[in-house]
Amino acid sequence: MPKTIIEKIWNEHVVDQQEGAPAILAIDLHLVHEVTSPQAFTGLRARGLKVRRPDRTVATADHSIPTTPRNLPIADEMAAAQVKQLEANCAEFGVPLHGWESPNQGIVHVIGPELGLTQPGATIVCGDSHTATHGAFGALAFGIGTSEVEMVLATQCLLQRKPKTYLVRVDGTLRPGVSAKDIILALIARIGVGGGTGHVFEYAGSAIRDLSMEERMTICNMSIEGGARAGLVAPDETTFAYLKGRPHAPQGADWDAAVARWRTLTSDDGATYDKEIVIDADTLEPMVTYGTNPGMGLPISGTIPNPADESDPAAARALTRALEYMDLRAGDSIIGRPVNTVFIGSCTNGRISDLRLAANVLKGQTIAKGVRVMVVPGSADVKRQAEREGLDKIFRDAGADWREAGCSMCIAMNGDQLAPGEYAISTSNRNFEGRQGKGGRTFLASPLTAAATALTGVIADPRTLPGMSR
Amino acid sequence: MAAPRVGTFTTGLVPLPAENVDTDQIVPARYLKVIDKAGLADALFHDWRFEADGSKKSPPFVIDEPRYAGHGILVAGDNFGGGSSREHAPWALGAFGIKAILATSFADIFKSNALKNGILPIILPAELHGTLMQIAKDDLAATVTIELATATLTTPDGTAHQFPIDAFSQKMLLDGLDELDYIRTQGEKILAHETSHPGTINTLQPNAPR
Numbered sequence: 001m002p003k004t005i006i007e008k009i010w011n012e013h014v015v016d017q018q019e020g021a022p023a024i025l026a027i028d029l030h031l032v033h034e035v036t037s038p039q040a041f042t043g044l045r046a047r048g049l050k051v052r053r054p055d056r057t058v059a060t061a062d063h064s065i066p067t068t069p070r071n072l073p074i075a076d077e078m079a080a081a082q083v084k085q086l087e088a089n090c091a092e093f094g095v096p097l098h099g100w101e102s103p104n105q106g107i108v109h110v111i112g113p114e115l116g117l118t119q120p121g122a123t124i125v126c127g128d129s130h131t132a133t134h135g136a137f138g139a140l141a142f143g144i145g146t147s148e149v150e151m152v153l154a155t156q157c158l159l160q161r162k163p164k165t166y167l168v169r170v171d172g173t174l175r176p177g178v179s180a181k182d183i184i185l186a187l188i189a190r191i192g193v194g195g196g197t198g199h200v201f202e203y204a205g206s207a208i209r210d211l212s213m214e215e216r217m218t219i220c221n222m223s224i225e226g227g228a229r230a231g232l233v234a235p236d237e238t239t240f241a242y243l244k245g246r247p248h249a250p251q252g253a254d255w256d257a258a259v260a261r262w263r264t265l266t267s268d269d270g271a272t273y274d275k276e277i278v279i280d281a282d283t284l285e286p287m288v289t290y291g292t293n294p295g296m297g298l299p300i301s302g303t304i305p306n307p308a309d310e311s312d313p314a315a316a317r318a319l320t321r322a323l324e325y326m327d328l329r330a331g332d333s334i335i336g337r338p339v340n341t342v343f344i345g346s347c348t349n350g351r352i353s354d355l356r357l358a359a360n361v362l363k364g365q366t367i368a369k370g371v372r373v374m375v376v377p378g379s380a381d382v383k384r385q386a387e388r389e390g391l392d393k394i395f396r397d398a399g400a401d402w403r404e405a406g407c408s409m410c411i412a413m414n415g416d417q418l419a420p421g422e423y424a425i426s427t428s429n430r431n432f433e434g435r436q437g438k439g440g441r442t443f444l445a446s447p448l449t450a451a452a453t454a455l456t457g458v459i460a461d462p463r464t465l466p467g468m469s470r
Numbered sequence: 471m472a473a474p475r476v477g478t479f480t481t482g483l484v485p486l487p488a489e490n491v492d493t494d495q496i497v498p499a500r501y502l503k504v505i506d507k508a509g510l511a512d513a514l515f516h517d518w519r520f521e522a523d524g525s526k527k528s529p530p531f532v533i534d535e536p537r538y539a540g541h542g543i544l545v546a547g548d549n550f551g552g553g554s555s556r557e558h559a560p561w562a563l564g565a566f567g568i569k570a571i572l573a574t575s576f577a578d579i580f581k582s583n584a585l586k587n588g589i590l591p592i593i594l595p596a597e598l599h600g601t602l603m604q605i606a607k608d609d610l611a612a613t614v615t616i617e618l619a620t621a622t623l624t625t626p627d628g629t630a631h632q633f634p635i636d637a638f639s640q641k642m643l644l645d646g647l648d649e650l651d652y653i654r655t656q657g658e659k660i661l662a663h664e665t666s667h668p669g670t671i672n673t674l675q676p677n678a679p680r
Binding site: 012013015016020021022024026028029035036038039042047054055056057058063064076078079081082085096103104115116117119122127128129143144145146147148150151154155156157158159161193194197198224227229245246247248249250251254258293295314315317318321381411412413420430432433434435438439 | 487489490494498499502507522549554555578579582636650656660664667670672674675680
């Protein structure tokens, strides 16, 4: 029977399947960070257990650390204690740690791929819902809770029900000024934040094949915003070219054998999915969210919807509440809405290609008066590369703030945050109430749209920029 | 840390008629800097409950209304618990005294995390859900009984309704069994799988310099 790549990876990792019980699923890579792991290590200690496979486990600090210069101590006592606890736990249990001052530090979903640890066909988990990012390599990658972090530390396995499959086919070619972020925001706007619940997305079609690895990561990253725990892209030459020579990728004869195996990781002709959707890339515009969940997004030329036009009373209620929180008026155009802050970074759009896109827009320009622009590289490696290319100088000369690597204002745990009532345009993944600071209001968009907005101080269409090219 | 055990309980309802309540609302991220599970009851729905100076909002958010004090079942809108994987969300709900949540659907990770902490995410058909939401608002004395062994929810008028629950989770919670212990009973199979699937990922040893 023809199989999808999702079923192939699943089958390969089932250790045991008892009647009526979930499968015991083997996990190839476990990523650990300071926020969702301390209680799991405490649990191990209470049970007198070890970490079963330190060689399949890797840790970093990203969520609660400051993005100020690394020679300064962590001022927030609770964050400092959490980072210290991670260091102590990793030392005690033999888990390799790329600590907050390490040259390999970064957002967990940025460093996995960078180091070549994220590999096709693998099962990858982390106590973080954006673990779906690693699906860009044709891995089955998903977020887990802290109880599950403890289970994986102890057994390198998890209890899982086989997920349903959802084909997202994106055909055609993106227009200039439209990028990967706009594909995923358009998908979520169409299916809603619960549309993928219980499913794993497979992203396919010519527009996905044309994307770089970093663009594919942007798309897979936000699978969870569409309700799917995981999303993936079958590996191809783009995947192998990205991985080759990375520190933890196989080398020599091992590399050749691995690539031969990875080439079999495609969905068979005739494989069926539980759900399917087709998106036409040619008709996509840059997307911006206007509400308080990532499904509340619209093409940038659009106007803010009216609750009175909603046939479903629950949806009308949710929209009314969202517009109230955002202090936006139905019928107004989204272009031209003023912002206080521009945030460029996160595991969605904090990679070198994202920074290059933004720098290209800001080069030789000055950001709008009174607007704060924060550029936060996704990892220490991204930061070094950007500095080699002089991007830091471009950002600084334009008036932007160039920071150290971390999750920063995407989750606003570390002091990088909005003041109540402030608006941000953000390249991150969530626009929930208070996500970027209590009372803060978020417009989600691509790095190009965010950079264009930085120049004008109001939401701007990147397609109007001079010399717009992909 | 003993595994949670759930049997039969009878308690009042609290109405939360909002759709897509995400985990950032259930526990805002700045409360995730803890290294244990204690003290999260005040973090629950924090920004909906408290002013900037830490005082409770006036009028209070629904879970703080004195008339709902002690009610252990939250009746929420569709797609409850979306967003982040933080298990702090069910920890905070449990610390506050919530035993079950009734909704028409739940986000996947939240549902899994809730069950591991003995909080029942109960999916109801829209009509019954609407009825119970109305009762939660109108009849403060009304109670609902949930019996996990038979997966039934008995409404205030005495009608019993079957609710869906994964049979495995049901058994684990009824018997107070631990999922990690369950996995560990399969140690030989885990070892056999590891041996036959050596893989190419090794976090300890890079194969090439950066």
